[in-house]
Amino acid sequence: DVVLTQTPVSLSVTLGDQASISCRSSQSLEYSDGYTYLEWYLQKPGQSPQLLIYGVSNRFSGVPDRFIGSGSGTDFTLKISRVEPEDLGVYYCFQATHDPWTFGGGTKLELK
């Protein structure tokens, strides 16, 4: 099974700072069709997860342009510029290239 390793496990930031989360895969996430099925989710306290990024770098509808996804192959990054209070929670990367699909372990973004 594909293992997604997220670092760091937790990240303390000051509002307005930039935050960066890494997601490394045990296998390339490029599918045979050329698409990379790598997504990022945010789960706020007490809520269901919400989709932020799909296909490595495409922001879902309504997601601010402060969220930037990048990467290829096995290495992916989510950057959040100018962290705002509503950005706090746990971030997960997720791959749907290889069955069974898998989530990363999560990165908790909290205030310093």
Place this chain on the structure above:
Amino acid sequence: AVQLVESGGGLVQPKESLKISCAASGFTFSNAAMYWVRQAPGKGLEWVARIRTKPNNYATYYADSVKGRFTISRDDSKSMVYLQMDNLKTEDTAMYYCTAAPNWGQGVMVTVSS
């Protein structure tokens, strides 16, 4: 608006069975692949199962941790998706979310304990 409403959770003993359901509305259900994701208390997300659409022969896929014990199914006429969970273990205790990308339900709690 898209709605996914899970039901059927509760407390069961180890080795027992439970079937949870998800009622979908607000989109063309028969065209959507459906998934279950779970989250143990205080833990991360774990993808559990998915079922594809009729043109894809309702193909099903499972996480290794539930393969052979859980069965995902759907009823397109009712816009429902189900997760039959057999031989439950304490480690199956979790909030179970129904998803139809990119939408998620609010989840239903399943507790396996003696």
